[in-house]
Amino acid sequence: MSELWFEDLSTGSVWTSTGRTLTEADVVAFCGVSGDFHPLHVDAEYAARSRFGARLVHGALVLSIATGQRGQLPFVGEAFVAFVEIRKWAMRRPVHIGDTVRTRTTVEEARATSDGVRGIVVQRVEVLNQHDEVVHDGEMVNVVRTRPGC
Numbered sequence: 001m002s003e004l005w006f007e008d009l010s011t012g013s014v015w016t017s018t019g020r021t022l023t024e025a026d027v028v029a030f031c032g033v034s035g036d037f038h039p040l041h042v043d044a045e046y047a048a049r050s051r052f053g054a055r056l057v058h059g060a061l062v063l064s065i066a067t068g069q070r071g072q073l074p075f076v077g078e079a080f081v082a083f084v085e086i087r088k089w090a091m092r093r094p095v096h097i098g099d100t101v102r103t104r105t106t107v108e109e110a111r112a113t114s115d116g117v118r119g120i121v122v123q124r125v126e127v128l129n130q131h132d133e134v135v136h137d138g139e140m141v142n143v144v145r146t147r148p149g150c
Helices: 024-034 044-049 059-072
Strands: 014-016 080-091 100-112 118-128 134-145
Touching (some): 100 134
Antiparallel strands (some): 100 118
């Protein structure tokens, strides 16, 4: 797919990323980076006794993966200026090691800025698991350039 610019984006346009299976290595690396060693993430026995029944992937890691999966969007290239906001993010379901997630992005709003060379694009973002259940969702806002010469 060729790159899209601001004027190519219309309300209701939808893109879905490829999937990614979350691994033990992902969780261990995120523990090291974040410093979050809560037993729900690192202690199999503790997590087995919890209401979740098994270890969980950090919610912040799932959010981070969603931002990375959104890098597959057709306007994330030369047209992309900035990722500026996350709104109303909710963690709807637990995500376990071994789950596969993909991210679906739907354009909710696209409005030009006053300078006419960029636009603000608000997207509904849903992280889906391998059962097509929404595990996380919210809105993300990007600034996207208009096509050069327009």
